[in-house]
Amino acid sequence: MSKDNAISVAPPRGMRDFLPSQVALRDWATAAILSTYKRFGFTRIETPVLENIASLRGGDGGENLQLIYEVLKRGEKLEKALSEGAAKDELADLGLRFDLTVPLVRYYSHNQSQLPNPLKSIQVGSVFRAESPQKGRFRQFTQCDIDIIGVKSELAEMELIQATSEALIALGFSNFKILINDRRLLSALALHCGFVQEKAALVFIALDKLEKIGLDGVSKELAGEALDPQATAKLIQVLTVLAAAKKSGQTSYVDLKAALPVLDEQAMSGLEKIISTVSEISKGRFSIEFDPTLVRGMGYYTGPIFEVKVPGYTSSVGGGGRYDNMVGKFSGRDVPACGFSIGFERVIDILTEKEFKPQTEERSIVLIVDPERDSGLAVLNAAQELRSGGNIVCIQPRKKDMKKQLDTLLAQGYSHFCVFRGQGSELEVKSLGG
RNA sequence: GCAGGUGUCGCCAAGUGGUUAAGGCCCUGGAUUGUGGUUCCGGUAUUCGCGGGUUCGAGUCCCGUCAUCUGCCCCA
Missing domain, CATH: 3.30.930.10 (Bira Bifunctional Protein; Domain 2)
Structure with a gap:
């Protein structure tokens, strides 16, 4: 491939690829947060990443309104807008959500009749802001929100703070x-x-x-x-x-x-x-x-607002507050609401800095096979036999330098390996650590 | 928007003015080994983000430009 038309393989500015070990950490953290929230009776909901641009703009997002990734109209509508010399903000009809609160309020307004009252929701999802990226600040990042819609008293705030605190404790934070x-x-x-x-x-x-x-x-x-x-x-x-x-x-x-x-x-x-x-x-x-x-x-x-500070870190790891007028903007009927968001990326940053490694109990075995010799059926059967013992089993073709292959696998977190010696021969599982 | 760092093979990366630009990963050819955690030899950049300049000579210095990262501002 010539250099001129080589496509850059880096992700877009401010957005990231995650390696398996990073995803493992993120999954662990998400699971810890979710299980805590669920014990408080919050239930998970989902909304689309794209919203109608009018919803986003009407959501009173402050500065973030400037940071919306807008999606161009398509087809005839775009042609029409262009030919009519439409203003810049009339060329888009959709936008990527910049937080989870505005979509939540829209969601609540739309699905109210089918939702419990009060609604205690959990949301975990990506949000997007066309901002200048920096350390700990990205253009796509994950937010973890809990919200209580329909409770007027401070009990809502208290419970949100309690749930968030317990979640942070579950993540290993203290003295925040x-x-x-x-x-x-x-x-x-x-x-x-x-x-x-x-x-x-x-x-x-x-x-x-x-x-x-x-x-x-x-x-x-x-x-x-x-x-x-x-x-x-x-x-x-x-x-x-x-x-x-x-x-x-x-x-x-x-x-x-x-x-x-x-x-x-x-x-x-x-x-x-x-x-x-x-x-x-x-x-x-x-x-x-x-x-x-x-x-x-x-x-x-509109009311109480809060933020979480972890000692040793300047930026907050979470924040939230009461927004009693938001639902009214969408449904015409005011419903009290408040929410608390964990700054998921900050949490991950701190855990990474602490070199936190999530524990895995399962044995993970790499079954090393010779694709030239071994039949797919024999290999798959052998792997399944190992799996029946409750192990994680990954099949991998043998490489030339097996020592290096095994070292790499150990570094990737596998605990055991088994060299497949052909159909019918015994499966001997050995430890990778030596 | 302002300030600084970085930009060398698909990825990571050495190189700080002097002939043919280390190495690792990935990919790959072969030899060797008692069915495999051995050892060894090879192959992959006419080229150092891009455009100019200085110099006998530049990846290495200068200017511009673009990209990216970091700090300020602001935010999760």
Whole structure:
């Protein structure tokens, strides 16, 4: 093949191939998460990877709307759109989902009559964002979501946090920290400071960076946004108290609460309930903490929001929150909902970094055969005989250098091998480790 | 969008200005061995992302370009 028309064999930017050992780890992690969630009564559902573009755009996905992979119309519809000089965003009629929440709400709205109420769903699936890829950040990645639709009380949040925590523990995590805040408090704060509603998002983004860029950084950032200077000053004043409280280690929510102009008693008492309950059930295995600077990116949150931090890792390994207005957008009837998503790729990254290897109990045998000599029937029968003992059996033609072949097989995780010596001869299984 | 790293056979990879560009994987030819965890010999890049330049001479230096990775921003 000439070089000019050689096709690149690398996967598209930001997307990955997985080797058998990587898939084994991912399968193990998925199984651990699923079995935990199932014990909480969550049931698995599935939705398509493609959605109508209108659903995705109407889903209030915040920044992610810019990152949708759009799928062009096809055939006559495309010709028509092109000939009519349609705008760019009228050329697509479908798009790849950028999260699992928007599709879930669409799914719920459509299948409501056949679904239990409340619905406790599990979703594991790929989502897509046309973003600039980086370490731990891809254009296709897996999300693991649990959602409760139809429960208004904080019991939903509590259960989501409990289930997620148990899942993380099942994955071998410990001492992680759950940060919690409430969108209503953030709105109240912005209002209290005197920001207009439309500028609230900018304020939130700056707030989110407090930990990273510090008070001065936030102050600078807000100054650059042409916001009401009086409101900014007031916000900085509040943040100063918060930052001081955080710095001095007074991170208990009571102290932070004292520093906040509490304008939403309902939100505050909800948080208190969640925090005290979760603290109780954590039995010291993990912690939960009020963080008034927690924001989260999605535009659709309406109430409590949360995120999981693992010590030693800067990015969060999970997040979620309440989105009570979303179902209404699709079905015209508001139904309370909230969800929690495990950052599956982050979990896998951390497990990989820890060189975690899932244990397999089964013996795995490679049956080495000579295709020149051995008949297919004899080989398949021999393999089946070995399988009947509960073993994993893989048939492989013998290679020239058997030592190397066996070393490779050992590295691939096989525990035993058996050289097939021809029909009728005894099957002698030997250990690969030597 | 800004900053840095990398780009050599299908894959991984040595090479840091001087004749014919290591090696491993994969593929493959053969010899050797008591039905097989032995040993050995071979075959696969007129060419180093692409385009220019410097030089007697460039994979190796410079400029541009593209691709990819990393950091910032933002997010799972």
